[in-house]
Amino acid sequence: MNRTQSHKFAVAPLMDWTDRHCRAFHRALTKEALLYTEMVTSRAIIHGDREKLLGYSPVEHPVALQIGGSEPDELAACAKIAQDWGYDEVNLNCGCPSERVQSGSFGACLMREPQLVADCMQAMAEAVTLPVTVKCRIGVDDQDEEAALFALIEACAKAGVNTFIVHARKAWLKGLSPKENRDIPPLNYPLVYALKRAHPELNIVINGGITSFEAIDEHLMHVDGVMLGRTAYQEPAFLGQVDRRLFGAGGDIGPFEALEAYRPYMQAQLEAGVSLPAMTRHMLGIMHGLPGARAFRRIMTVESIRDGAGIEVLDMAIAAVHDAMSAAHARREAYATVQKVITGLPT
Structure with missing residues (x-):
């Protein structure tokens, strides 16, 4: 050995x-x-x-x-x-x-x-x-x-x-x-x-x-x-x-970066006849803790089993997370503005 x-x-x-x-x-x-x-x-x-x-x-x-x-x-x-x-x-x-x-x-x-x-x-x-x-x-x-x-x-x-x-x-x-x-x-x-x-x-x-x-x-x-x-x-x-x-090797790999790195593998497997759910089922938890995680899981689960489903399902799921994160950011900004008004600070 x-x-x-x-x-x-x-x-x-x-x-x-x-x-x-x-x-x-x-x-x-x-x-x-x-x-x-x-x-x-x-x-x-x-x-x-x-x-x-x-x-x-x-x-x-x-x-x-x-x-x-x-x-x-x-x-x-x-x-x-x-x-x-x-x-x-x-x-x-x-x-x-x-x-x-x-x-x-x-x-x-x-x-x-x-x-x-x-x-x-x-x-x-x-x-x-x-x-x-x-x-x-x-x-x-x-x-x-x-x-x-x-x-x-x-x-x-x-x-x-x-x-x-x-x-x-x-x-x-x-x-x-x-x-x-x-x-x-x-x-x-x-x-x-x-x-x-x-x-x-x-x-x-x-x-x-x-x-x-x-x-x-x-x-x-x-x-x-x-x-x-x-x-x-x-x-x-x-x-x-x-x-x-x-x-001690490099920086962290975030969910979006990992999904992009996995994309060529998914595309090659789809072209080889592998079903989309065979891959998406392993990815359902990748957005855990992020806004839009539930929407990501739903899209990856429901849309991937539709006839002819392809890599666009991944794009839909990622877009749902981006939308949820943008909405969460907007809510935080609005809350911060309200707090400044209440405390008399400049907005």
Whole structure:
């Protein structure tokens, strides 16, 4: 494993969300963040439509492929495929709690089988020169959190893995839905900090419940990197500050600038036959907090599904925000004038 990239900030793999169009949009906001694909099962990679499952735009780099599986030989073959497709990293999912994933004997249930995970990682590492990494929970069900987490990390470290992304909460495999598993089990950040103290030689990235740069700064005092999921997706303008605030690289990328940067990608995809909603659905939160954000979401949602809808929908939505911002500015100016009249100041 002789290739590395920064894990200081990453956008989490999210099923049905972080597809190729989402990642291309996120890259318009940040050049430095490490992006992850949705989880793709090892059997799908081997037997399925690889262009559909693995295809991506060159603008996405650095981009990691996340795989779900538990057969060492199969995963080694998938890692080789990922390398051939030009991915920058291969990540094994040991954190997804869904019943469908459990039925395939991978995801969070692998927390119970640290040696199997280590065997999988060793097989992957021996097959490629890419970094191979693990994304895991701190345990499942009634496991002792510290014992479960340390057992998995230490077994994989012996197999040659040096980067671990830890979602700092348990997964309950029975009785809780995947959504509930993101909120109900309590977060245990101190345990992840303790893991880093015990293994300073490892690259430890923390995930789970992180929603602000203040929180990111606090975590980076204890671990090597942070991974954001829903905040990055639902409020993508957050990503426009990442390069400056975390990497000291350039200025912020605002919503309008990001949309202009994404426009050529959208146009090319439309010409290739991709439907407009496949792209607009990832952009709905970009105007969060701005006047006209609701109108932007409505136009992007409603107008994009009309027959023949094209790039003009984006122009309509942007215009609605500009109009709302102008109206808000005019109201502020009028209010300031009234206040000057009331206080006797010159207008």
